[in-house]
Amino acid sequence: MAGSDQAFLSAVTGVQPFPYLYLGAKHMVTGYDHLAYLAGVIFFLTRFRDIATFVSLFALGHSITLLFGVLSGLHVNASLVDAIIGLSVCYKALENLKVISFLDPRAAVFGFGLVHGFGLSTKLQDIALSPDGLLANMIFFNIGVEIGQVLALVVLFAALSRMRHLRRYGTVAENANLLLFTAGLVLFGTHAAGFLMA
Amino acid sequence: MSEHPEQRSRLGVKLFSSSLVAGVVLVGAVLPAEYGIDPTGIGA
Numbered sequence: 001m002a003g004s005d006q007a008f009l010s011a012v013t014g015v016q017p018f019p020y021l022y023l024g025a026k027h028m029v030t031g032y033d034h035l036a037y038l039a040g041v042i043f044f045l046t047r048f049r050d051i052a053t054f055v056s057l058f059a060l061g062h063s064i065t066l067l068f069g070v071l072s073g074l075h076v077n078a079s080l081v082d083a084i085i086g087l088s089v090c091y092k093a094l095e096n097l098k099v100i101s102f103l104d105p106r107a108a109v110f111g112f113g114l115v116h117g118f119g120l121s122t123k124l125q126d127i128a129l130s131p132d133g134l135l136a137n138m139i140f141f142n143i144g145v146e147i148g149q150v151l152a153l154v155v156l157f158a159a160l161s162r163m164r165h166l167r168r169y170g171t172v173a174e175n176a177n178l179l180l181f182t183a184g185l186v187l188f189g190t191h192a193a194g195f196l197m198a
Numbered sequence: 199m200s201e202h203p204e205q206r207s208r209l210g211v212k213l214f215s216s217s218l219v220a221g222v223v224l225v226g227a228v229l230p231a232e233y234g235i236d237p238t239g240i241g242a
Contacts (some may be wrong), residue, residue: 180219182219186228
């Protein structure tokens with residue numbers, strides 16, 4: 001989280017709806033690990049119902065662990081969580097490339113949603129949160145995350161739809177997922193190194 | 199996407215190449231920039 005946001009959150013007390021909504025949305029829209037994963041999840045989805053199902057499962061997963069993580073005060077290692085988030089991007093890319101299929105994709109998106117939620121909760125725990133109004137603030141942050149997610153999905157879906165009209169879409173889709181796989185590995189390596197270095 | 203054995207092995211090669219690219223980015227850029235570890239000495 002950016003220094004100025006952090007200083008602000010550490011200084012305020014009580015219920016702060018707008019700041020937490022904003023920070024939740026900002027975290028999602030600027031968090032390229034979440035964005036890469038979402039892009040992978042909706043890559044081959046064209047029907048609104050399917051997108052709604054997968055995104056809801058992801059949102060349910062990360063909401064559970066975000067609220068549980070912060071409210072219970074459970075401290076998960078941020079680097080470890082971010083490393084697994086990197087692997088979730090690789091997993092989704094491999095699923096899209098039809099290399100792996102041993103889990104129902106819906107179960108996988110829910111499971112990785114749980115991991116992404118710990119990522120969100122550790123980011124919030126890094127700053128001194130006032131216990132005053134904690135529950136309400138967490139919920140506002142969570143709603144902000146979902147707003148940011150919908151905004152990101154609109155842009156991602158528009159881009160992916162345009163991609164479908166390209167000639168040789170099959171090759172483009174394969175290369176895009178290979179790129180996601182590479183990005184996931186870089187994210188994994190970055191945070192795994194951070195974990196080992198700590 | 200790749201139903202035929204030949205296409206699958208080609209995908210395997212591409213996945214391996216992708217992993218190599220990730221490794222190069224990690225060693226050449228991420229480690230020096232994030233952790234001050236510069237095995238290639240490019241940053242020196």
